[in-house]
Amino acid sequence: MRNLVVVLTLCFCVKTYTQNYDFGKVSKEELEEEYNPSDSSASATYLFKYRNTHFEYYGEDGFQLITEIHERIKIYNQEGFNHATKMIGLYKSGSDEEEVNNIKAYTYNLIDGKIEDTKLDRKAIFKTESSKYRDEKKFTMPNINEGCVIEYKYRVQSPFYSNVDDFVFQNDIPTKKLIAKFEAPEYFKFKVSMRGSLSITPKKEHRRGSLRIGSSDIDFSTEYHEYNLSDIPALREEPYVNNINNYRSKLSYELSYTQFPQSTIKYYSTTWKDVVDRIYKSSSFGDELKKTSYFQKDISALIGSVTDPAKKVELIFNYVKSQVKWNGYYGFYADDVRKAYKDHVGSSGDINLMLTAMLRYAGLKANPVLVSTRTHGVPLFPTREGYNYVVTWVKLPDDTVALLDATNKYNVPNVLPFRALNWQGRIIAENGGSGLVDLYPKTKSKNSMTIMAKIDEEGSIEGSYRSIKTNHRALSFRNSYNVANKDDYLEKLENRYYGVEISDYEVKNDTDLSKPIQESYKFFKESQVDIIGDKMYFSPLFYLKTSDNPFKLEKREFPVDFGYPSVTSYRVLINIPEGYKVESVPESASIALPDNLGSFKYKVVGKGNAIQLLVSSQINQSIVSPTYYEVLKEYFNTFIQKEAEQIVLTRI
Structure with missing residues (x-):
């Protein structure tokens, strides 16, 4: 556990909601409610959603981004039972990783007119790795029945203060009461952008904060935003929507720059050129495209007597599909292409960067294309987190262009898997330049x-x-x-x-x-x-x-x-x-x-x-x-x- 030197005064907050929203104060009226008066078709309802995202200072680790969550959900019928499972995504990079702690959760049932609570057993909390950069903490609430109320709270500590999760105000079930807060010291400047149909106006204040470093006290100002909404309608999944989350009412806080005392400005808000340059220069991307020794012998034998460029593409594409199986991990960075080739299994980054490198080795013009899958959403702002997948673009001498994805042995050129059909991808050229390419097919x-x-x-x-x-x-x-x-x-x-x-x-x-x-x-x-x-x-x-x-x-x-x-x-x-x-x-x-x-x-x-x-x-x-x-x-x-x-x- 890190040694906490001092907590910013900004993290002390005054409760602006009634006592009924305090954790554990579930009422008989909430348990007796048989349906949502504003939406009788709802299988569940958020009775209360609370989020407080702020900064705390931890000695040698510096500022950390803290997010506190408290949610109370009413479950009306069996269709709402899926809301009893909570998944918390946690980002990691190198030795840095987000941590979730202080999980506290109860299920409440009304038995013979009395409220009975069942506590979540800590042994029922599981952590799994979803990718090289993502972990997931998951728990399912105990003793779920029709009419019950579940309630949980937890705290996420993150060293990645430039990555503030979106504030999502609209969900697939209605919300009766929502309070969300964001507070940042003057050293952090954020841009705020909004999407969706809800009219959202925050309460804004400038507050005072202080911290102690060594024997010195440092005073500073903070910018505080509070959102207080009631009776938010559900935004439910509909047929033929690429990702309903693209249309939910939400706010994004994008870090523009930081300027600490006696330090120069460090810019975070970037252009797509900045994003592409950083990705291409990464050892897990650009360097992996340059590696050829592990496959040279095999590819030379495969295409040694072939002169037709289209045939080379076909042979190499089919070879990669047959040699390396996708492990289900998404990502545009490679974990280790050599290992993936040797072990015959790898991530989407391993497989399609390997494919790109092989096509280039064969003398073909090939480049990787960054993709945001349908479940990941549409990248509106220049950020590496906007993409989570990669495919391969190849151009033949007759100017014929094909998009390839070797993660599935049944894929063929220009027939990308459905998960990748999501507006536009960003192609990255050998010199680090980039452009947009339409991912949707033209052929019926x-x-x-x-x-x-x-x-x-x-x-x-x-x-x-x-x-x-x-x-x-x-x-x-x-x-x-x-x-x-x-x-x-x-x-x-x-x-x-x-x-x-x-x-x-x-x-x-x-x-x-x-x-x-x-x-x-x-x-x-x-x-x-x-x-x-x-x-x-x-x-x-x-x-x-x-x-x-x-x-x-x-x-x-x-x-x-x-x-x-x-x-x-x-x-x-x-x-x-x-x-x-x-x-x-x-x-x-x-x-x-x-x-x-x-x-x-x-x-x-x-x-x-x-x-x-x-x-x-x-x-x-x-x-x-x-x-x-x-x-x-x-x-x-x-x-x-x-x-x-x-x-x-x-x-x-």
Whole structure:
């Protein structure tokens, strides 16, 4: 434990909230509450959220960033049980690391009219390493029941005072009361930026602080901000959002510079050029790109007789994918490329920096691209923490450009894993210069389906299904199918299609990445046709029709992110039973979204004892602006209704 010399007077704070918010003072009224009066659909509610971030001075260690957390959560039903698990992220670099201590936590239940509390056992607190730079402390509250209240508090001490975690004011459950404080000595100058839809105005004060160094007392001023909010609505996850956290109401404190007594100014707020220069000059980045001795012999043998640059890229890319397995760690720095190559396992930084170095060794123009994964958010400000991943960019002599990620053996050029499809990446050239590159693909991913179906007199259907999948549709299929137990996979497929019986299931090109996925099977399903009197009624897409519109909100404030452009098409051939004829079919339809964002085409033709259906739905943009939300929502409503329209057969 570090020897505390003196604690800044700024860390002494006066409670501005009522006694009911004191730790441990949970009331019967809170435990008896059956739902949130402002949001009856909420499975849980923050009754109180408190955060105090400030600085304390520790002898030879100097200033430390201290964050104190106190949270009280009401859990209404089982859907809210996930809020009983708390994860605390801790940053580390070299011998410096953040520490969490003073964890105190209780679960409160109302039993026979009396409040009973259950204390968190310290043995139930676990620490795990999530990456070279991140640890995680995790605990799950005991004795969780519907209607309980949980409460915990803890303190994080950090030597990284330039990294202030965002103040998040909006969560996926509502918040009744929130108090947040930030206080910094005059030696630290921060820029404050806000995002989200909430109107947030802090109370600001200048206060006095003092500290003792040796036998001297030093007085200084501090800048104090306090945020006091009530009844904050939830911001819940929605379909087709790259990361809902990008749109939460939050504040960021970015350190601009420090100026200590009798010292010069040290700037922290930087440009992207500064960030790139520091990353490139790091021994875990730029130096790793220069290392070649560990792979020279192998790569020379691999491409020794190859002159075609595109073939070199293919061979080296496939070689890295087959030789080094991703360990699941994110990061753009390499841990140790030599070790990763030798042990056949490494982080994303190890694998893709290794790939970049090999391509350069082969005489190709290749550079790393910094990426922020979808779960990490969008980097708005110049900071190394804005990125957490890296891929490889390569340019061929004919000016063809490809983005490569060797962390997955099923990845192909320009088909990055879905986690990496997040706006723009930052490419770093050999000289340390940088630029932006669009991570979203331009080529559409396709799923083309052909169905041959026959209806019997009992209203059952049987037939055959065949699909061809390309690009991201193929990647997604391979990632799920190739690692699954085949019996389980088939059972889940039958359940997804409401109990259809599937036989002769076959997949081609599941490991041949040069060809599209081909999936085929035979099917049988009872009661797919309604028989009323001498008529039959059915949707020509049967169990494959779309039945639910993912867009349900009246208004949406943020973009719709599909991840990649796509085309879904159906060609359905239906033989009707003998003794019946086609009485009516749905009218043809063609819908176009504005500005070529997408289209839907639907056409049914009935002739003799055969019916043919052609359906095509395509989205041409990876991201659709919220200004198009209403028309996009109506577009989905229209084609869902169209696919539900029925063909009518009548007995001859």
